[in-house]
Amino acid sequence: MKRFFLSIYLFFMTFSLSLSASIPESTNSEKEKLNKHVDDKSNQSETEQTQAGNEEAEKTLKIGILAFPPSQQPNGMVSFGQNILNKKQAQAFLLANEFKGDDEYFINLVPSILYGFTDSLSLFISAPIAVRYRQDDHHSSGPGDVSIQLEYAFYTKSYKTYFDQATVVTNVTIPTGSTKKNPPTGIGSNSFFIGGTYSRTGIDWYYFASSGGILTTSSHRTQFGDQFLYQFGVGRRIANTKEWLFAWIVEFDGTYSWKDKIHGVIDPNSGGNVIYLTPSLWVSSENLIFQLGIGCPVQQHLFGHQRKNDYLLELNAGWTF
Numbered sequence: 001m002k003r004f005f006l007s008i009y010l011f012f013m014t015f016s017l018s019l020s021a022s023i024p025e026s027t028n029s030e031k032e033k034l035n036k037h038v039d040d041k042s043n044q045s046e047t048e049q050t051q052a053g054n055e056e057a058e059k060t061l062k063i064g065i066l067a068f069p070p071s072q073q074p075n076g077m078v079s080f081g082q083n084i085l086n087k088k089q090a091q092a093f094l095l096a097n098e099f100k101g102d103d104e105y106f107i108n109l110v111p112s113i114l115y116g117f118t119d120s121l122s123l124f125i126s127a128p129i130a131v132r133y134r135q136d137d138h139h140s141s142g143p144g145d146v147s148i149q150l151e152y153a154f155y156t157k158s159y160k161t162y163f164d165q166a167t168v169v170t171n172v173t174i175p176t177g178s179t180k181k182n183p184p185t186g187i188g189s190n191s192f193f194i195g196g197t198y199s200r201t202g203i204d205w206y207y208f209a210s211s212g213g214i215l216t217t218s219s220h221r222t223q224f225g226d227q228f229l230y231q232f233g234v235g236r237r238i239a240n241t242k243e244w245l246f247a248w249i250v251e252f253d254g255t256y257s258w259k260d261k262i263h264g265v266i267d268p269n270s271g272g273n274v275i276y277l278t279p280s281l282w283v284s285s286e287n288l289i290f291q292l293g294i295g296c297p298v299q300q301h302l303f304g305h306q307r308k309n310d311y312l313l314e315l316n317a318g319w320t321f
Contacts, residue, residue, distance in 0.1 A: 060158045064203035064237050065245065068284065071320050074206045074247045077280040077293035078314070079231040081169040081197040081210055083124050084153045085116030090321055091289075097314040102307040104135040106183070108144065120156070124149040130177070130185040140181035145173045149193075162202035169212065170194045175219070189219035195229065206235035206249070218261070225258035225271050235282070247282040253295070259303060269304035276312060289318035 060066055065073055071085050085091065095110040112126035128144035149171035156165045171193045177186015195212015209232040216224045233251030240246065252275060259271035280293025295312035302308070 059160070060163055061160055061203070063161075064240060065201060065206065065247065066161075066163075066203055067240065067242075068245050068286075070201075072245065072284040072286065072289065073201055074235045074237075074245075074249055074282045074284075075291075076208060076231070076233050076249065076251050077291055077316070078253045078276065078278050078295060078312070079197075079208070079210055079233060079251055080193075080195060080212065080229065081151055081167055082165075082199055082208060083114055083122050083149075083151055084120065084165065084167060085114060085122050087116055087118050089116045090114065091318050092321070093289075093316060093318040095314065095316045097312065099312050100310040102310070104183075104307060106133050107131040120153040122151050124151065124171075127176075133181075133183045133185065135183045138182040140178075140183050140185060142178055142181065142185050144177040145186040145191075146176045147171050147173045162200055164198070164200050166196065166198045168194070168196050179219075179222075187216065187224045188222065189217040191216045191224075204237045206247070208233055208251075221261070221264040223261045225260050227258070228256045230254045230256075243285050245282070245284045248279065249282055249293075250277070250279045252277055252298075254299075267304075269306055272302035272306065273299065274302070274309060275299040278312070280314075287320045289316070289320070291316045 069086070071089060071091060075082050091114040093110075093112045093114070095108075095112070097108050097110070099106040099108075107130075108128050109131055110126055110128040112124065114122060114124045116122045124147075126147045126149075128146075130141050130144055133140045149169065151167050151169045153165050153167045157163060173187075173191045173193075175186050175188050175190060177188075178184060179186060179188035192215045193212060195210060197208060197210040199206070199208035211228075211230045213229070214227040216226055231251060231253045233249055235247050235249035238246040238248060254273065254275040256273045257271045260267045275298050276295040277298045278293050278295035280291055283290045292315050293313075295314070297309045297311075300308060
């Protein structure tokens with residue numbers, strides 16, 4: 001089993017690193033756009049041309065997706081990370097989602113705040129609220145577990161028609177939810193996450209891959225299973241004006257969960273592997289962000305007897321200031 005997870009992890013890390021080699025620097029259409037932005041240097045000396053060319057190569061063209069600041073460029077709907085802002089920039093979000101399974105559903109509102117300490121380091125705080133949970137005939141609502149996340153971009157490289165970025169993400173959840181409610185609105189103990197992301201954003205296309213792990217802790221001899229996340233996705237610009245950007249994104253989000261322990265005893269009806277396919281529509285302006293997506297499980301290998309998942313519906317709205 002350990003070899004299985006190691007092979008998955010190595011696959012996604014290899015996929016992330018190979019993007020820089022497999023994706024061409026510019027397409028023919030992008031080259032045509034480049035030609036429109038290069039001045040005629042026929043009267044310059046050879047030395048002057050070389051210097052001017054080097055300076056121009058360091059500038060990313062403000063075309064298509066790249067015409068908008070990083071905070072307003074497309075991002076994954078379900079996937080973690082890739083939340084790097086400019087220094088002292090902030091974003092406020094309100095996410096609404098509904099998770100539907102066999103004879104159960106969970107509706108949440110998740111207000112959150114994102115702040116850029118520097119151009120490479122951001123803080124992301126989320127405080128989910130269980131609006132309405134139902135399993136069979138049982139209902140509950142109330143606050144969920146608060147998440148505090150730090151993300152650091154340790155690599156950023158800009159080119160004329162795209163830029164690459166790699167980040168490390170870590171967070172901790174605080175057990176502000178309840179395990180006594182049925183269904184529970186929290187896991188009853190702290191959990192810790194660490195992972196990494198790699199993304200490439202170009203004039204028309206956006207690619208990313210990420211992986212990470214959630215480590216849980218126990219409370220009263222009860223512990224939810226650790227999780228391994230593996231994710232990748234692709235997006236493309238639909239159209240843009242000077243004020244608005246429209247794009248689509250398709251992402252694959254996989255989660256492998258180990259079995260839970262209830263009062264020190266392993267629960268055979270817990271854990272497994274689930275992969276969601278989540279297409280979404282992205283709309284942004286200078287300050288606003290809207291994203292709507294629906295996720296459907298394309299693979300469910302659940303241990304023992306568990307409820308099957310049906311779909312995940314999400315709507316996210318953000319304000320940049």
